[in-house]
Amino acid sequence: MTDGLARDAFPALARVHNGHPVAYFDGPGGTQVPRAVADAVADYLLHHNATARWATPTSRETDAVIAGARAAAADLLGARPEEIVFGHNMTTLAFHLSRALGRALPAGPGEGRPLQAGDEVVVTELDHHANVAPWQALADERGAVLRTARMDAATGTLDWAHFASLLGPRTRLVAVNAACNALGTVTDVARAAGPARHVGALVFVDAVHWAPHALIDVGTLARAGVDFLACSPYKFYGPHAGILWGRAELFAALDVPRVAPSPDTVPERVETGTRNHEALAGTTAAIDFLASLGGGDPAEPRRTRLARGYARIHAAEQALVARMWDGLRAVAGVTVYGPPPDLPRTPTVSFTVAGRHPRDVVAAAAAEGVFLSHGDFYAATVAERYGVRVGGGFVRAGAACYTSADEVDRLVAAARRSAQDA
């Protein structure tokens, strides 16, 4: 039985709706936030607010907040601080990177020249369109061809044979997600990156839906062929912001659009304008929260504590996803999508209820204090492949560290009532 981890840390869990304690299954859209994260945001704004790089105490404190967030994000990803770029969100960072690649490829057979006609870019059907649109725009603008690797609808996983068939000497970029936000599918990005690097392509990984559930090690991924990876702190208990990891030499070589007087050093040269300092303060607090789940001596390296924290999250979430999957599948009229719990997956399960619009299922569950989400979640091609897009998409339930087995049972009961009322 899973009681949920660190529930006391989350003030939002005290919310009561229609007399029911709220169970938040909307985490794949953005998790709830521990008090320490909100406190760090408020503390920055109330006591340290300034522009960076000036000779005032508050400005120096702001510099320290930025440096602290880079160090924390580096610990989270197994990276070096100079490989961490902050931005508004993953989508903005991906569009920024795509613009730079349209001006000049920083590595590979096309190094130093823009993407051009005859070049090819590979994306996948499993992707959130934030990991499609930037590369589609890049291909369209440069006259390159966008190819889309199919998913296997029976298992909700990547069709590896089709993916491999799309790679060739013209492939310049491969964009793939590590976890699908609609189905929970975890894709072995190292398996995708190896062949991509072999043909000289750059590899971009969307880790937005993966980062809350698994400890990422960009060192291992880089050796496998990954060049860039993005995630978003608001999906792992932090504030709304985006993180882009990239190899420092690639960040140095990128022809990014820049404001000339701004620093041309790595990683600052890849960032645009004033950073969201308060979100960075909160991001550090969120990463420290994840590390705190690992327990032990706070003097131990943060990465070590993060590894233990994620191990606890993983164990709890795997138990929850099996309970969710089995519970929902047993309800007559409910169809679940994506890989079964014995395949690599996150604790995010999408389903439909026969005869009920997903929005109505979510509204009915919300009335019982069970907060879900509905739609295509911008994984629009996934919803299309299952033929549910026109009918309002999926109902999505995502467990987070704070989710309890009791809450999963309430979710299943809410789905059952929806199916009975259909």
Ligand SMILES: Cc1ncc(COP(=O)(O)O)c(C=O)c1O
């Ligand atoms: C898998 C995935 N990729 C990308 C995004 C977009 O992230 P952001 O909102 O940080 O731009 C999301 C957001 O839901 C997502 O789930």
